[in-house]
Amino acid sequence: MGVHYETRHLFMAVAIAILFLSPVLLLLLPSFVANSLHNTDGSWFVFVPGGSYAVYGVGALFLIFAALLPFLLRIKKSSLLLAFICAILSVICFHIASQAYTSISDQSISYRYLFTSEEHQYSWDEIDRVVYNRIPKEEGFSDYEFYFSDGAKLQLKENGQLAELKSTIYKRLRKEEIRVEEVNH
Template structure:
């Protein structure tokens, strides 16, 4: 007995797989990509801001919509065009998200803001002060690193930050920078 699948069933299946797999992929794909692109042997850790996960989610949503358009409208010219646009936009969104990073290394702090062409590289000597911010209920903690040129970067304290915290504090102590 031969099974006869319509193409719309295949695109519905693809859309469902993307919808189910996207939340799982969002857990490890962004940081894996950031580490593969931006990690060096001197890097202690590469961080991502929470907004990057939203951008990756948008890319996965565009892929879901591309498959759904083809499934609902049964592969006609306009849905093919719209699906192609969604796929191209998702590639652009994924590329844009992959360019963002915040890295702390033995030489300093490096980062590229989301949706920016500018890369910033600061040695530990360029740091003027560090401000530790904590919510009143002590549920979340962040460190703001302020540099001589007025730029700053805020990194949330998570398990990965805890792993390199002593190294960061050592660099700050060597330069007599107090955490406020």
């Protein structure tokens, strides 16, 4: 005779699998999705804002709850309804998080902030000035402030990915005759 498992144990197994896979997926998935959705010809890199990772994390929690609730509440109609609602909330979180990005390309800088639908795109000749705020490593990351001709401002932290593009960005700014103002903090 074989071992008979209740159907609800399947939900528990799925919840545990999502729980253990989510840290790895939360590191890889946001960049993959951002590059799939927002990468264009000539893009140097597509950055995912830090807040998007938090929203992806909330979406993962809703997904875990979607699988865990039927197990905990013994697969009743109410638990399946709650699980469905959690799954929908998870999809909404993933969608919202996937819309925020910053893309730097040879033609332009484009970005969309988290929780907004307005996409901003500026060609390199629309940059008025750039400020590089040099911050000691023990205090955090240095950052760039791009000021555009319409008064908009974009701030980018100099993480490892942006540091790799530093010389490329500086070359492009020199081509547009834009000097980077360096400020030491």
